[in-house]
Amino acid sequence: MKIFSGWHRFIFGLLLLFILIHMYSVMDMYKNSKMEVPHKQLNKKLDHLILGPAAGKGLSNRLQCEGTKALNRTHASNSGLSLDESIAFVTVFTIYNSSLNNVNDKSSSTVVGNASYNKVDRSMAVLNAFINFIQVAMPQSKLFIVTDPVSDLSVHRNRVSLYPIDGEYSRDKLMLQRIRSYIIFLETKLQKLHQKPRNITHYIFTDSDIAVVDDLGHIFSDHPNFDLALTFRNNKAQPLNSGFIAVRGTPDSILRAKLFLQEVLKIYSSKYLKASRMLGDQLALAWVVKSKPHFDASRFAKPQAFSEDISGTSVLFLPCALYNWTPPEGAGQFHGMPLDVKVVHFKGSRKRLMLESWNFFSSSTDIEDMLCLILGSGRTKYDF
Template sequence: MAVSIRPLLPLLLFLIPFFYSVSVLHQKWNPEDTKKLSPKRPDQLILGPAAGQGLPNRLQCQGVRAMNKIDPSTKNSHSGDQISFVTVFTIYKSDPTNEKILDKVTVGEILYSAKSERSLAILNTYINFIQVSMPSSNVVVLTDPDSTFLLDRNNAIKLPIEGDYSRSNLMLQRIKSYIAYLKRIQESYEMEKSNKNIIFSDSDIAVVDNLGDIFQKHPDFHMALTFRNNKNQPLNSGFIAVRGTQDGISKAIVILEEVLDVYMSKYMGASRMLGDQLALYWVIKSHLPSAMQQFNRHESFTGKVKGVSVLFLPCAIYNWTPPEGAGQFHGMPLNVKIVHFKGSRKRLMLESWNFYNSTSNISNMLCLILCSGRTKYDF
C-alpha cells in the first residue's frame, strides 16, 4: 500500500534549507580562525565607566578621582584596629626553563620575571595595605617550615607550621594551620593574659579601611564569616574573624575542627580551591539552617552554631571582589573595607598599590580599581 508524502511536504520544505545551512556553516567554520579573531588582552590597565554611577551608597568617580569617598587615613584611629592578620603562604618551585617571555610583567618601574617573584610581591602588597589602613596591626604568615622566602618587614613575621602545603592540599592545610595557630595562642594566653583579635584571610586582599569596628560594633560574637548570595557557595572562607579572648579562641577551634572533619570525610574530591568553602557551608547549614534564608540579604546577622556565636557579614562590604570588566555589577559600596583580587585580578592589586604609592589617596585608588578592565597576564 503506497504511502502519500503530500502531508510531509511542508515539513520537508522547511528542513531542507536548514540542513543545507548547517552543512555550509560546518564546512566554513575553522577553530583556528576563531583563535585568530579573538582579541588579545592588553598589557596595561584599561579604564572604562565606573559601575554604580548615580546610585546611592556607591562610590562616584570622575575618571580616577573619587567624588564621595572619605579617605580612611583621615579618620581617628582607635584601639579596635590592633588586630593580628593571619594568612597562609608558600612559594612553589618552578622550572626556569619553562618560564615564558610573556610571563614577565612590568608594574610601574618593577619587572616581575617569575611567578615566585609575583607571588611574593602580592604578599608584600597585602602587608603594605594593612600597614596603611591599620598601622597598629601585625601580620603573621603561616608557612611550610621548608619555605626559604624572606620576610624582612616591620610588624610581620613568618611562623612555620608542619604540614602538606602542596597545591592540591593547600586549602585543607590552611584549615589545619589555622587550628594549630589558635592552639598556640590558647596555650600562651594564660601567660600573656590578653591577645589581639584575629583575622584569617587570603593574602590577595587589600585592606582599605579599619576593620576594628567589627569587634566594637558586634561585641558578643566569637567568630565572624562573610556571606554572599550564591546558592552553592554562600560562605567565603577567605575571611574569618576570631575574637581574641580565651573563650573566642576556644570556640573558633570547635568550629574549625568540625570543618576539618567534614572536609576530610566529604570533600577530599572537590576542586582544590573549593573543599574548605563547601565544608564550612555544610557545618553552618547543619547546625543553623535558618541562616540560609538570610544570605540573599545585605545585612549582618548572628546565630548560634554548636554553642558558638557566629556573626555573618555581607561580602559586598567585607570581601568585595572587583568585576572582570568596567560597568559590571552595581559598583563599589561606599563603606567597603576589603578588596579581594581573585585569579587574574591579582595584577590589579599590584597596579593599585603602585597607584596609591604615587598619590597617597585610598579613595582615588578605589576608583582606579572600579574603572579598570582586564589585564593580559594571569598571576
C-alpha cells in the same frame, strides 16, 4: 562552433587576468598598510592600568567617582578598640619548589607596568602588596605569615613575622592545610594566654590576595559578643567565602573558634576531600552552618550583618559586599562598587589589578584611596 569556442576562451582569459590583477592589488595594499604601521599589534595584551568610566554612576547605593576621587565614601572608620586591644592578620603562604626551578623561565614571565615577573616574583609581589595595603590602612597591626618550614621564604618587613607550621602545603592539599594551620595557630595562642594573660589580640585570617582599605577594628567593637566572623554572599551553593575569617582574641572565643574550625575540618575531610584543591573549605563551612536546625539561609540574600549560635560558637556573618568584595572581571562593570567597601579580594587573574592599583596609588600623591582606581579599570579581562 570553432569560432564560438575560440571567442569563449578569449573572454575566459580576460576574466582570469582581471581577477589576478585585482588580487595582486589587494595584496600589495595590505603589504603597504603593514609597512606604514609596523608597530600596530591588534592582539597585544595591555600591561598597564587603563582608567575608564566608573560603573554605577547615578546609583545612590554605589560608589561615585570623579576621576580617582571618591565623592560619596564616608570617612575612614575608627577602630573603636581600647588601649589593651590590637589586631593581627594571619595568612598562609608558601613558595613551591617547582616554581623555584623555573625562576629563569621567560615563557612564564608576566609584565605589569614597567616590571616583568616570573612565577616566584609574581607571588612575592602580591604578598608585598598585601602587606602594603594593611600597613597603610592599619599601620599598628601585626602580620603573621604561616608557611611550610621547608619553604625558602624570606620577608623582611616591620611588624611582619614568619610562622612555620608543619603540614602538607602541596597545591592539591593547600586549602585543607590552611584550615589545619589556622587550628594549630589558635591552639598555640590559646596556650600562651593561659600561661601568661596579656593584652587582647584579635586575629583576622585572610587570603594573601586581598587589599584592606579601611580600619577593621570596628568589627570587634561594634559586635562585642561574637567568637568567630565569616563573610557571606548571595550564592546558594557556596554562600560562605573562606578568604576572610575573624576571631576575637579572648581565651573563650579562641577556644570556641578552634572547635568550630575543627568541625569544619572534619566535614572537609569526610565529605569534600575531592575538592581539596579548591572550594572544599567553602563547601564544608556552608555544611556546618546550614546543618544547624532551623537555620534561615535566606538571610544570605540581604547584605546585612547578623549573628547565629552554631554548635556553641557565636558566629557573626558579615556581607562580602563590604568585607570581601571581588571586582568583576573588567572591575567597573555590572552595577558598580558598593558603598564603604573595607576589603577587596583580588581572586584569580585579578591579582594583576591588585599590583596595578598599588603601583598607581603608591606613585601618586593626589589619590586618597584606590577604590576609584579599581572601579575605573578599563580591562575586560585580566591575564595574570
